[in-house]
Amino acid sequence: MMSVRSELLERFLDAASRGDEQTLSLMLSQSRELLDRRGEQGWSALMLTARHGHYAAARVLLSSGCDTSVTNRSGQTARDVALFWGHRHIVRLLTSAPGHELRQLLPSRDAEEPDIHFNREILDRMSDKRSDGEWLAARRASPETVFLLFHALSPLVLSGAEEDEEIKLCKLRSAAVQELLTDSRTLEVFLGVEKQQEGDGMLAWFALSTEEDPTQLLKDKDPSSFFLQGAMPGLLRLSADDAGVVAQARSVLAWHSRYRFCPTCSSDTKVEEAGYKRTCLRAGCRSLQGVHNTCYPRVDPVVIMLVLHPDGKQCMLGRKKIFPPGMFSCLAGFVEPGETLEAAVRREVQEESGVQVGPVHYLSCQAWPMPSCLMIGCHCVAVTTDIKVDQNEIEEARWFTRQQVMDALVKDKRAVFIMPPKQAIAHYLLKHWIGCNANL
Ligand SMILES: NC(=O)c1ccc[n+]([C@@H]2O[C@H](COP(=O)([O-])OP(=O)(O)OC[C@H]3O[C@@H](n4cnc5c(N)ncnc54)[C@H](O)[C@@H]3O)[C@@H](O)[C@H]2O)c1
Ligand SMILES: [Mg+2]
Ligand SMILES: [Mg+2]
Ligand SMILES: [Mg+2]
Ligand SMILES: [Zn+2]
Numbered sequence: 001m002m003s004v005r006s007e008l009l010e011r012f013l014d015a016a017s018r019g020d021e022q023t024l025s026l027m028l029s030q031s032r033e034l035l036d037r038r039g040e041q042g043w044s045a046l047m048l049t050a051r052h053g054h055y056a057a058a059r060v061l062l063s064s065g066c067d068t069s070v071t072n073r074s075g076q077t078a079r080d081v082a083l084f085w086g087h088r089h090i091v092r093l094l095t096s097a098p099g100h101e102l103r104q105l106l107p108s109r110d111a112e113e114p115d116i117h118f119n120r121e122i123l124d125r126m127s128d129k130r131s132d133g134e135w136l137a138a139r140r141a142s143p144e145t146v147f148l149l150f151h152a153l154s155p156l157v158l159s160g161a162e163e164d165e166e167i168k169l170c171k172l173r174s175a176a177v178q179e180l181l182t183d184s185r186t187l188e189v190f191l192g193v194e195k196q197q198e199g200d201g202m203l204a205w206f207a208l209s210t211e212e213d214p215t216q217l218l219k220d221k222d223p224s225s226f227f228l229q230g231a232m233p234g235l236l237r238l239s240a241d242d243a244g245v246v247a248q249a250r251s252v253l254a255w256h257s258r259y260r261f262c263p264t265c266s267s268d269t270k271v272e273e274a275g276y277k278r279t280c281l282r283a284g285c286r287s288l289q290g291v292h293n294t295c296y297p298r299v300d301p302v303v304i305m306l307v308l309h310p311d312g313k314q315c316m317l318g319r320k321k322i323f324p325p326g327m328f329s330c331l332a333g334f335v336e337p338g339e340t341l342e343a344a345v346r347r348e349v350q351e352e353s354g355v356q357v358g359p360v361h362y363l364s365c366q367a368w369p370m371p372s373c374l375m376i377g378c379h380c381v382a383v384t385t386d387i388k389v390d391q392n393e394i395e396e397a398r399w400f401t402r403q404q405v406m407d408a409l410v411k412d413k414r415a416v417f418i419m420p421p422k423q424a425i426a427h428y429l430l431k432h433w434i435g436c437n438a439n440l
Pocket of ligand 5: 262266280282
């Protein structure tokens with residue numbers, strides 16, 4: 001038996017083959033995700049209109065923002081199909097299709113991966129060593145090894161930084177943390193070894209955390225050290241090197257604090273693989289058979305997108321109630337199960353602003369350890385422009401001109417809004433669209 005979903009798709013594709021534009025429009029208004037989906041034969045609706053030369057039906061699909069670059073199993077686009085079957089009017093339509101033009105509004109990617117806050121990796125994670133007890137014990141005992149302390153997911157840092165200065169992590173050595181290391185309440189995560197090293201030794205880093213204040217078990221506590229209060233804005237003030245390490249450690253520790261018991265059967269668990277696995281202690285638990293993702297730290301994918309106006313001169317930004325006054329940023333949302341990144345971008349923009357999105361283009365991503373998001377940064381082009389915000393998630397959303405974004409970037413006195421902080425990928429998406437150089 002066919003599922004309701006694939007039956008719906010087959011009906012949609014059938015309407016495309018017959019050139020039935022009314023049915024296409026009606027079905028799209030109910031379920032937009034049919035637009036670019038391919039049927040069992042690997043053909044999308046647009047390809048079928050191209051195959052049979054249905055001009056009006058092809059236009060209905062294009063005006064809904066359909067993706068003209070989708071290919072069938074032979075690698076042909078709808079335009080290729082139209083060319084092959086000699087439907088010249090469809091070839092012309094597809095060559096000048098809005099999808100084609102809209103796509104050109106999308107800025108291309110930088111040749112190099114951008115060095116966004118939290119993304120820098122100064123450690124080689126050496127995941128193969130996580131189950132090597134002897135090797136780990138030797139690293140733990142080495143006097144040079146670096147230990148970072150966490151309490152309630154906040155790192156121990158050194159005071160003294162002025163308002164606009166970088167905050168530094170407090171890096172403890174083996175001798176200082178002996179008591180913590182032997183205390184059974186201490187949670188330990190092996191983070192990796194330094195990539196850039198002088199000499200031939202291996203400089204390992206660990207994160208340690210306890211429920212009670214772990215500094216009580218420190219030998220010679222540095223009186224000027226303290227635990228950072230709250231994630232924001234403190235974590236944004238760390239140096240780029242430290243921020244990358246904290247992104248890793250904080251996400252893993254947050255997972256431990258939220259997944260203490262087995263998610264499958266609620267029994268107790270034990271920590272394994274140097275902090276990268278929790279194994280259920282109940283013999284016979286289903287999670288012990290095969291590989292279960294419930295046993296490993298999780299990452300939540302979130303799409304974050306700068307929506308470009310089809311005129312190419314404006315972009316849409318929104319603000320949540322919790323934002324500082326005047327700040328507007330890119331829309332964002334969690335990817336849902338069984339969803340592609342493109343579909344998540346289209347759905348979230350539609351939900352939050354009522355705007356329909358056509359082409360989507362991935363630019364780059366950012367680790368966002370609050371507690372363990374992976375921000376997937378995209379540009380996309382709107383095919384409708386009327387904004388109707390979902391008051392639950394967004395307080396306001398507006399189109400801003402390039403000039404307005406430029407004024408906000410350089411904090412000009414004419415600026416009509418405040419940019420998201422430069423450490424956020426939202427800032428990078430905006431800056432990349434403007435095409436600014438790195439000095440701004
Ligand atoms: N780095 C940046 O520039 C930047 C910018 C914006 C947002 N963010 C991050 O992205 C995250 C997601 O954005 P959003 O809040 O707009 O998402 P969203 O639009 O999907 O709305 C959030 C709601 O989704 C639901 N939800 C679905 N799956 C969830 C999950 N796995 N975890 C938590 N809630 C889930 C909850 O009801 C939640 O209230 C934010 O929490 C924020 O930390 C980062
Ligand atoms: Mg949302
Ligand atoms: Mg959102
Ligand atoms: Mg959502
Ligand atoms: Zn279990």
